[in-house]
Amino acid sequence: MAKxxxxxxxxxxxxxxxSLKHPDLEAEVIWAKDGLWQAQSDDAEFLDGEEVPYYAEGLLLEGFALHYQILAEADAPKLPAHIRLFFWQAExxxxxxxxxxxxxIGSATWTG
Known part of the structure; x- marks a missing residue:
C-alpha cells in the first residue's frame, strides 16, 4: 500500500x-530580504532539477513560505525552461x- x-x-x-520528466531543468532560489527579492548571484548556485523538491521541502519544514514559478520561453510555451523558488518568512x-x-506556465504558493 502506498504511503x-x-x-x-x-x-x-x-x-x-x-524534475523527473526534465532532470536537466535548473532552479533559481530567490530570498525576500529587506522588502526586496534577492536572487543568488552565482549560476553555480542554481539547483539541479532533482534537488528542487528536496531543497524546498526542507525549507518548508523549517517554517519558510514558498512561491514557485515554472517558466517557459515565449517561442516554446509548453516546454519548461527554468524554475524560480521565492522563499520568505515574514511578509x-x-x-x-x-x-x-x-x-x-505553472505556479503555486505555500504559506504554511
Missing amino acids: AQTPIQAFLAPLAKL PPELPAPEPELAV
Whole structure:
C-alpha cells in the first residue's frame, strides 16, 4: 500500500514530477530580504532539477513560505525552461514579473 503524502509533499508533487520528466531543468532560489527579492548571484548556485523538491521541502519544514514559478520561453510555451523558488518568512514583497521573453506556465504558493 502506498504511503499517504504529507500536505507539503502534495504541494511539491508538481515540482517532483517535473524534475523527473526534465532532470536537466535548473532552479533559481530567490530570498525576500529587506522588502526586496534577492536572487543568488552565482549560476553555480542554481539547483539541479532533482534537488528542487528536496531543497524546498526542507525549507518548508523549517517554517519558510514558498512561491514557485515554472517558466517557459515565449517561442516554446509548453516546454519548461527554468524554475524560480521565492522563499520568505515574514511578509513577502510583491512578486516580480518574468522577463518579456518568459512566461509563467505553472505556479503555486505555500504559506504554511
